[in-house]
Amino acid sequence: MRLPGRWLLLPLAIPLVLALLRLTDAEPAPLQDLEAQTLTLRYRLRGPLEPSGAVSLVMIDDRTLAEYGRWPLSRRLIADAVRRLTADGVAVVAVDLLFAEREHGIPDPDAELAEALAASSRAMVGFAFLFDPERAVSSVPPAALADAAYRVVREPAVAADTGPPDPAGLIAPLETLARAAVPAHVSVLLDPDGQLRHDQTAIRYGDAWFPSLPVEAVRRFLRIDPDDMVLHLGSGVALGPDFVATDSRMRLAVNHYGPPGTVETHSMADLLGGGLAQGTFRDRVVLIGASARGVGDSFATPFSRTLPGAEHLATVIDNLLTGRTPTDRPALVPADTAAILAGGIAATVLGTLLTPILAGLATLMLIAGWTAASAILFATAGLWLTVTSPALAALAGFALSSARRTLIGDRARRLAERQRHNLMRYFSPEIAERLMNTNAPGLDDRVQTCTILFIDLVGFTGVNERLSPNEAMDLLRGFYRLVESAVLDHGGIVDKFMGDGAMAVFGIITPSPDDAADALKAARALASAMDTLNAELEAAGLTTLKIAMGLHIGPVLIGDTGGTRQFTYTVTGDPVNVASRLQHITRELGVVIAASDAVIEAARSSGGGGGAVEGFVELPLTSLRGRERPVGIWGWPAPPAD
Template structure:
């Protein structure tokens, strides 16, 4: 009952420790999930998911009209004439393009009359088309007054409807000014949107800055304005809940606290490549080689892929993605609702995964050996990584990976440390137990008993060889010795007994004052146990003879020992209460061995062994020299007689000499 109660207490303590680790892991995840350092670790895991998924095809709603190298060569280089751009706007309008988006940053009008006329022609074409979106760039982290061309965007470029609070507004990107197209172009356009991008710490572009703050206004991006026009929505239908989401008509787009939209990149973006958009060259459009059906009802992104002119960005699939392809990707994400999603409730799922995974990793690591301890982290970590990847592919959800894996690894390490410490304590306890047991048992038996978590328990009858050892006349010797001398003499005798018994694989059952009880063949019977017992008795007599010579030389009395040996059935196990037990042998064989030890005085011999012992030893052919059959004798407390063999040191010597001579 006490053992079971202890087990229940240990189980409760283990469950409490696991719950505590899970709670701490959840708190760590809550505190550090959005930390910049953790976001830097998280970003590459998103790239790996893109690469593992591979390229996917964009929709047919967005096409590219590119100022590529052939176009620039044919049109006279960079920058292209605004007259040619006006002609492109007219042709796109005639072909039925639903919206034309210029991913080009128009500088101020030139100083010449020809430049101003070109601007006027382009403005007229833009106004006539009525579906053109122009871009502008924000300036960050500078002194606005010192920036050439920096100004505030017109009021029509700002969000008309938004919900915000001081905290939400402060988390948005804040600009110092903006570099705008000429006023004539801005006023002619159906909408203008910012083209600014915010790169991650590693220089990669992963999220669209949908809204940027400047002064008291909040300004949407170029792709966002293009999506609104493509849906034919008025400015009032673009609503922002700053720090949470955007509403594009009936479409809700969940964003993070900085109003960033995680971009679902389709591929390298190169024309004709996997994940690439359908594209046409500007010179082909101007020369009438682009079919109208390829442009009808499409969102056309006009931009440059020329090496010298196009801004490029690092993405998961491309080290130099042109700005026009990036804008097309974001626009297609919005139109098809394919952008990555990271809503607030997903953050709660990340924290829950970190807590549960850490608890599981800790609990498993506490139970696993060091060689397989990594499985404690790999199992929950692998499951979460697999779930994060499937959620990314199937539902475009961006689950956090870096932080949950980090806390799971920490928890697994803590569990392994606890396991290691518990194992160390267990080894120390086993070592102490082994050291204590080695005083009474042979090393093999001591090792076996030390490894057992429960008492050995009575195991019934088994064969064994019992040996009783006693110092002859020790009581009389003590009368002539001081107490200290008697104790030292007894300790020396016990040491000789231990060496002889353990050297032959026996168990020292107990000390009986000036005597000892040893047993051979327990806890596991051995075929040579009787021979081992006889050999141990003979060796002990030889050792005591030599030790006695040393005692006499020091002026102490000589010691002599009597030994009785019997082979037969015994009951092996432990006796005692729950807090203290004694491993011992019980039964008639023990009594017989004790009587045989007492018989040595009557027969004037050093060792008396039962014939059953000699017969058992004869099976292995290892009967020591000096034993001879004495005959049958009567033992106190037994009705029938028993045949015995006796041994004297002198007879061993003479027998050995005769064998050597023969």
């Protein structure tokens, strides 16, 4: 059977494909989405983290609107907030609000905000890309945004699709505001399940690539020259001497810290009202955003369904400043690939060596162990090791190897059953079973006490002359079936069929004290069956048949006999010869069954021999051909009186 060799690679096919997909960063979207769900679970198992304190939020909350007016808050107030933050020694102030339309007033609120932003020299404003063509506002960025793009962009050695789909438009700030501060995009792209897990470090618009607000804020905080912020398409962003790795789509995995309010948050009402201590924001990155009910943007994260957009940006900035971004999947490709292959191979071995139930349990333990290890490494070292692909590889290896094992086992069982069936056509079921269960070319010789039953159809030769070959064979087959039934039903085996006769043995497999009694019962059952057969033959106008049987018990040699290539498994010894002679002498004695003294004595001494010897009569000592001493014989039924 060649299945194992050919099928050995089949359970490994899926793990190999999964490993190749991981190695080439070509995993299908459903697989990536499933992996993202495991990341959410790992965040929740890890729990919240304490931010570094380098980033703060000033939020336009419900209290701010209650004290200073309705939404949108006047840009005069935002200008006042920028001035206060600048005076407090802020390192960077980023306004996460979109100023796409003018605010009318005297004096001009937009001019006042532009003046405050320009005077700060540390200010940033956000703009947003639109990916829905129906919502596109501007197809051409204002000239003021040109300087906001990456100055140095390095293409990958091998051309590949990088970044998100090209935007259909953008929402840009007023040009006066864009020129007064450094603009950067605040666009986010959600995963298919609606969760926010990444920062889009670069988005292409036209021929330029624009950095996200967190990346630009960190550059300004670290005072890195714009020419030293290098975009490496498909791999990451260099911020001076440091390199921030991303995936091939320029996405940076976000290390979420916790629910809303985890990053230090202040109400703008406190800032505008002078209720904050001097130096609260010194040397910090401060984001101005909105969290009032019904305004601003919010996103689902592992810790909350409504994390304000500004707090998301603050979290990314803190990640970049502290180096606490998760070690994302691109950097862990070798480890992930090894885990996929190891899981698939291990599960394949388990499915090959163990039963499906044990292999399934072991595979689940394997998956659970890797999942637990990945969760621990994520919580302690920030390593985002893939869980989904190794689990799928292990399940595939287990399922296919177990299926292969089951199929091979079924084939082997069917083959064994077919071989057993074939053997049972020529051997008794017991001997066939022993031959099936031995690795030796034959069965070992052994001496054992057995009861031998010889059977013969008396006068069949004369009957055969009056029948066609087919009719004669049909008659013999009917006789053989009677012999088989009588012998097997009483625990014996048919050693061989010999023309119009047969030899049966009792006790060849498992000797029993009842062997002699069972042999006598089988002989009597066969005699009764012959009476029924003769009645049917007579009713059909055919010649009836007579049967003669002889039994003897004693030690015989059991084993293979024959030449060098063809054997017969049989018994030999004096008891065989005596049983044969007793069968022949039944004609002279006028009985159907002739049993030796030894058989009758053995039957009587066993627990079930009473009924077996009933009706047997003791006959005179008789000399058998080839034996010096006469043999005591019992006959059934009693011979007719002289």
